[in-house]
Amino acid sequence: xxxxxxxxxxxxxxxxxxxxxxxxxxxxxxxxxxxxxxxxxxxxxxxxxxxxxxxxxxxxxxxxxxxxxxxxxxxxxxxxxxxxxxxxxxxxxxxxxxxxxxxxxxxxxxxxxxxxxxxxxxxxxxxxxxxxxxxxxxxxxxxxxxxxxxxxxxxxxxxxxxxxxxxxxxxxxxxxxxxxxxxxxxxxxxxx
Numbered sequence: 001x002x003x004x005x006x007x008x009x010x011x012x013x014x015x016x017x018x019x020x021x022x023x024x025x026x027x028x029x030x031x032x033x034x035x036x037x038x039x040x041x042x043x044x045x046x047x048x049x050x051x052x053x054x055x056x057x058x059x060x061x062x063x064x065x066x067x068x069x070x071x072x073x074x075x076x077x078x079x080x081x082x083x084x085x086x087x088x089x090x091x092x093x094x095x096x097x098x099x100x101x102x103x104x105x106x107x108x109x110x111x112x113x114x115x116x117x118x119x120x121x122x123x124x125x126x127x128x129x130x131x132x133x134x135x136x137x138x139x140x141x142x143x144x145x146x147x148x149x150x151x152x153x154x155x156x157x158x159x160x161x162x163x164x165x166x167x168x169x170x171x172x173x174x175x176x177x178x179x180x181x182x183x184x185x186x187x188x189x190x191x192x
Contacts, residue, residue: 057125059137060098060117061185069115071100073122096122121185126162130178138162139184145177 058073074097081087096119102111123138130136140162161184162172172178 055125055127057135058098059121059123059125060096060119061121063116063118069098069100069117071098071113071115073097073124074099074114123162123183126172128172128178130180132179134180136162136172136178136180137183140180141182141184141187142172143177143179143181144172145179 056072057070059068059070060073061067062069076095076097077089078093078095079089081089096117098115098117100113100115102113104110121139123140126136126138128136130142136142141159142162143159159181160172
């Protein structure tokens with residue numbers, strides 16, 4: 001019986017030493033993983049914000065002033081179409097508008113400003129900003145530099161025209177440096 005007690009004590013001592021050694025190794029691994037876990041949490045939060053918190057915003061040129069206006073797009077049909085038959089609206093029966101908040105002094109009511117726009121200049125904000133924190137819209141000409149490839153680094157310089165969100169959002173988001181250098185409406189020779 002005494003021999004059995006000694007065997008069990010030695011086994012407990014051996015397991016305790018092994019446990020302590022593994023425990024210390026695990027602590028070292030946890031310390032190494034901490035910065036990566038923090039970065040992963042930040043990236044996951046950023047992705048979640050981009051997926052669910054993207055601002056819905058449009059821009060187009062004002063018909064009256066030819067200046068850019070930013071806000072919410074409205075396609076207003078000036079009459080109700082008949083559901084029977086082939087009742088199509090003529091171009092002059094559709095008005096394209098941008099709605100935006102007007103200016104107001106402190107504690108004063110803000111008016112809603114409605115602006116008629118040139119529909120052929122209409123573009124939606126794609127949810128990304130460039131390195132200067134300038135919003136990127138459909139129709140922008142964007143310079144792209146650098147990037148990370150999953151097996152290593154690659155250097156790449158390119159200029160693209162943002163045509164639509166679905167086509168360009170994923171492509172643009174993988175570059176390290178993104179800069180809006182113009183748009184197809186103000187730089188017609190570059191964009192077309």
